[in-house]
Amino acid sequence: MPWPPDPTLPPPDDIDRIMEVMECAFPPDFGEAWNRRQVSDSLLLGAVQYALIGPDGTIAPKPGDCVGGFYLSRSVLDEEELLLFAIAPEWRRRGLGHTLLIHFIQSARQRGKTRLFLEMRHNNPAAVLYAAHGFQPIGRRPRYYRTLNGDRIDAITQELVIA
Numbered sequence: 001m002p003w004p005p006d007p008t009l010p011p012p013d014d015i016d017r018i019m020e021v022m023e024c025a026f027p028p029d030f031g032e033a034w035n036r037r038q039v040s041d042s043l044l045l046g047a048v049q050y051a052l053i054g055p056d057g058t059i060a061p062k063p064g065d066c067v068g069g070f071y072l073s074r075s076v077l078d079e080e081e082l083l084l085f086a087i088a089p090e091w092r093r094r095g096l097g098h099t100l101l102i103h104f105i106q107s108a109r110q111r112g113k114t115r116l117f118l119e120m121r122h123n124n125p126a127a128v129l130y131a132a133h134g135f136q137p138i139g140r141r142p143r144y145y146r147t148l149n150g151d152r153i154d155a156i157t158q159e160l161v162i163a
């Protein structure tokens, strides 16, 4: 590791904790999970940010504490796109997804964003969560995702205007 560490980069420990959730949270069929290189390269871009959540709902749990989920997002001008959003299977259905999504929306609002986007697989149960926070489907990319067995699934673009 380079020394002194670059203060503009997230601690490597956070990347470890993101990857821990990444590796268990995304169903392998759809190829949605990113590898470590993709995550660390994205975080070199100033416009990409992330947040971690602990199993007790704490945002930004302390180094060494357990992490239950994370998101990673990218902003362009007054817009922000949620690129990855995941809660580890063992901590699901306890409201962590709600808490983390609220944090994402509030954090974007505080940074002056007015339109939030995300793209999801058609029929992903996460649609219920996004709808509960006001996201609305605004587009569809036919056959965007390809499953391991070659099936194609549409991508649904969701938007939330927070101006």
Ligand SMILES: CC(C)(COP(=O)(O)OP(=O)(O)OC[C@H]1O[C@@H](n2cnc3c(N)ncnc32)[C@H](O)[C@@H]1OP(=O)(O)O)[C@@H](O)C(=O)NCCC(=O)NCCS
Pocket (backbone or CB within 6 Å): 025, 026, 027, 085, 086, 087, 088, 091, 092, 093, 094, 095, 096, 097, 098, 099, 118, 119, 120, 121, 124, 125, 126, 128, 129
């Ligand atoms: C989607 C995800 C983040 C939800 O996390 P979570 O912590 O379980 O979410 P919450 O407990 O806050 O639940 C929020 C609501 O979403 C809905 N929901 C979440 N998972 C669901 C499921 N498997 N089936 C049906 N509804 C579901 C429910 O309405 C739930 O509220 P309820 O428990 O009061 O009924 C999690 O399942 C996950 O990481 N999935 C894999 C990764 C993924 O698909 N990410 C989204 C990419 S677009």
